[in-house]
Amino acid sequence: MAKNEAHASIESYLAAKNLKHSRPRQEIIDTFIKADSHLTAEELYHLVKKKNPKIGFATVYRTLKLMCESGLCKELKFEKSGDCTRYEILKGREHHDHLICTHCGTVVEVFDAELERMQNRLFKLHDFYPQSHRLELYGTCKTCRKRGRGKVSGG
């Protein structure tokens, strides 16, 4: 179960670094895991605020950073959806890339094993030791096309 693996990930990180289990930290982590979507810091802040109005913005940022360091989650900086960073849970999920609708902002998680192999081929070809990659596909989703947005002229 994703939720347990996610919690285990941050738990062991906190333990290894002698960090404490505070109430706000726990609430932020739980809210983020429960939301299970590509949130911005601000969106997460508002979600957490509903449960605990005393929570500050800084703590949300700090906790997101912590979660990223622990490997629980990851920053997403898409090209065409404002300037702010989104975050997604990694633990308990398969590796995937992102397909983003430039009109409505919908994010679809995609995967192609062959595409991964091609990428490794490129690493080898140029004699790089592979660490990570980022692939984002930008386009217009079916719904937005039906609504006449993002159409090709003359299409």
Place this chain on the structure above:
Amino acid sequence: MAKNEAHASIESYLAAKNLKHSRPRQEIIDTFIKADSHLTAEELYHLVKKKNPKIGFATVYRTLKLMCESGLCKELKFEKSGDCTRYEILKGREHHDHLICTHCGTVVEVFDAELERMQNRLFKLHDFYPQSHRLELYGTCKTCRKRGRGKVSGG
């Protein structure tokens, strides 16, 4: 020749928008095209400053923006090389993706036709109309590995 196509691109954009040929603008464009590398605004600023010390930072930013709008160049926002945007010339060059060494910052331009096809397959599969994509491969280059940087533990 890349240089001519690049110049033609920005020229026609300026003409179409009734923009003027100023000395600073011309110097910035020329310096950028001549440098022919993945520069930051600051790097370009310092390069231009050598030729014309009166040039201001704002004009460099403005001209870079103009160049991007005209399609002459493009913003690159890599994950692991600071927070600042780099820019690269597009005109007169083939489409390519980027392979980045996370240690020395070297950027290698790569291309794989099959990989492009895979990407289009994903667009189709999810019923998206394709607009663009971004693929970045992060790893350690040969030189950095030889210098003992970016080695796998126990490698």
Place this chain on the structure above:
DNA sequence: ATGATATTGATTTTGATTATCATTATAATT
């Protein structure tokens, strides 16, 4: 309960990029 240390929330600061604005430059016209 105590003490050492980590965490919090409010606030300020940072750093890259944009916007503002008075002055100057451009380019077409007279």
Place this chain on the structure above:
DNA sequence: AATTATAATGATAATCAAAATCAATATCAT
């Protein structure tokens, strides 16, 4: 060459997400 309308410049201030600061508070082993 002077005129004119418009665009561009450079200096500076504003913006905005994210990070740093700091006094007050919470955590947790003892």
